[in-house]
Amino acid sequence: MTLLQVESLDVRHGLLQAVREVSFELGEGETLALVGANGAGKTTLLRSIAGAHRPAAGHVLLDGKDITRVPAHERVKLGIALVPEGRRLFPGLTVEENLLIAGANGRPGPWNVKSVLEAFPLLEPLRRHRAGSLSGGEQQATAIGRALMTNPRVLLLDEVSLGLAPVAVDGVYRSLEKLIESGATILLVEQDLGRALKVASRIACMLEGRIVLEGTPAELTRERVTEAYFGLKRSVPA
Amino acid sequence: MTWVNQVVQGIFLGGYYALLATGLSLMFGVMRIINLAHAALALVAAYMAVLLVDHTSLNPWLTLLPILPGALVVGYLLQRTVLERSLRAGELVPLLTTFGLLIIIGPVLQRAYSPNSQSLDPGSLNGKGWSVTSSIRISAFAALTLGVAIAVLGLLHLFLTRTRMGREVRACAQDPDTAGLVGVNARAVYARATAIAVATAALAGVFYGLRTSFTPYDGGTQLIYAFEAVVIGGLGSLWGTLWGGIALGVAQSVGFQVNTQYGPLFGHALFLIVLVGRALLEQRGVPALRLRRARAEATTG
Numbered sequence: 001m002t003l004l005q006v007e008s009l010d011v012r013h014g015l016l017q018a019v020r021e022v023s024f025e026l027g028e029g030e031t032l033a034l035v036g037a038n039g040a041g042k043t044t045l046l047r048s049i050a051g052a053h054r055p056a057a058g059h060v061l062l063d064g065k066d067i068t069r070v071p072a073h074e075r076v077k078l079g080i081a082l083v084p085e086g087r088r089l090f091p092g093l094t095v096e097e098n099l100l101i102a103g104a105n106g107r108p109g110p111w112n113v114k115s116v117l118e119a120f121p122l123l124e125p126l127r128r129h130r131a132g133s134l135s136g137g138e139q140q141a142t143a144i145g146r147a148l149m150t151n152p153r154v155l156l157l158d159e160v161s162l163g164l165a166p167v168a169v170d171g172v173y174r175s176l177e178k179l180i181e182s183g184a185t186i187l188l189v190e191q192d193l194g195r196a197l198k199v200a201s202r203i204a205c206m207l208e209g210r211i212v213l214e215g216t217p218a219e220l221t222r223e224r225v226t227e228a229y230f231g232l233k234r235s236v237p238a
Numbered sequence: 239m240t241w242v243n244q245v246v247q248g249i250f251l252g253g254y255y256a257l258l259a260t261g262l263s264l265m266f267g268v269m270r271i272i273n274l275a276h277a278a279l280a281l282v283a284a285y286m287a288v289l290l291v292d293h294t295s296l297n298p299w300l301t302l303l304p305i306l307p308g309a310l311v312v313g314y315l316l317q318r319t320v321l322e323r324s325l326r327a328g329e330l331v332p333l334l335t336t337f338g339l340l341i342i343i344g345p346v347l348q349r350a351y352s353p354n355s356q357s358l359d360p361g362s363l364n365g366k367g368w369s370v371t372s373s374i375r376i377s378a379f380a381a382l383t384l385g386v387a388i389a390v391l392g393l394l395h396l397f398l399t400r401t402r403m404g405r406e407v408r409a410c411a412q413d414p415d416t417a418g419l420v421g422v423n424a425r426a427v428y429a430r431a432t433a434i435a436v437a438t439a440a441l442a443g444v445f446y447g448l449r450t451s452f453t454p455y456d457g458g459t460q461l462i463y464a465f466e467a468v469v470i471g472g473l474g475s476l477w478g479t480l481w482g483g484i485a486l487g488v489a490q491s492v493g494f495q496v497n498t499q500y501g502p503l504f505g506h507a508l509f510l511i512v513l514v515g516r517a518l519l520e521q522r523g524v525p526a527l528r529l530r531r532a533r534a535e536a537t538t539g
Contacts, residue, residue: 050419076421088416090409101409104402105421150421 091132106150137168252487253384278457280443313436
């Protein structure tokens, strides 16, 4: 059952076109990994889906309903949650306060402070610590937990491995795998191709604002993805 | 001993400055808006109180009952209609719009009333006080003002740290974009913060009217004092507003003792010393005394 649909989305930063006519669908329970070089438009795409960035053209549909004009804070109530690039926790608030804010403005569901702390046990002793004082891995866990507090139907994850030690990334992906097993619908931007191939049910590769390759990990080899990633097989500059 | 008395008087004068400056500090800490019309809005509240007293013989203290809720509404609307749009146009645009508001208020009040000075009667508090020693006298009204300032700051602190709405205010102060991503309506939160700020201004305005006689153009000078109190105490720090107000009050009182014309001058001197001192310390790499961290720690006291 298709949960999220993106149709011919055009997103700009001023005059610069970051996302060009992007269309794809995300079914319930699927995990779609978006890969691509820096500047390919992945973060902008995620932010448009979350409502933080107004598209110049195109539509975003959730459950068949057009939410393109719906502001970000209302999309949270509809079930879209974004874990932003760079975590973006509220630095002056404690871990618990970061979670509580999201929980108070989200949907009803199984996720609350207790269940989030159970899913991320490393956060339990850090409950009353200022979020700004946490390590990268702890912040990432808090950021994911904060998004979960809204009980989303679609979870958007932007580069959760960025700036983290490999050990920390392992921990994050272990939690992610548990989430996926429980049936969550996830759209994930990931620079680490290996991790993306392991975790996703589908991969899409973006280049200069467009999706240039799409398929399941079984269909796509590393070589094909790498070519699409760097645009190596193109004969004419886009 | 009169010096000691002057310092004591200065502390209580600082209570009034702190009360006036609280809203200014709040708006800057949360939204980075310097509301140049802040003290003028306080003055409007004083005039509203005069209006109510003249037409209904209401006890001046009771005018707060209609004035405070009214101020909440005015603040909310001010943010949603004028300041929100100004912020979108640029970080410095609210300076222009609030300046415009400031310069309109003076003539409007003068037309609505008269250029003559008005005042409110504190009634039974008049002249009451305590003689601590032969040369130190504490007025009951001044003590009440300081008490109210501390109470308001305390309530604001509790609001920001213990309530859901207060949490959202702090989050929006630190990162309004991400606040939206976790479901917080930043525009509504900002409007609430402005509502609270204008309400505290109204409270300070009524106290101002009870303290002294006032004229339509007082909004400018009172703003300068409020601004100085905020800066001396540290931009973005709520409790700093209390210390800044007190420091300013003491400086002004001491200056007054030196020469009756020198009161405000000593206050300005303190303001400049603190401003330049902070800038020099920052240059030397001394961790920013609140100024730079204002964004991240805004309004957490």
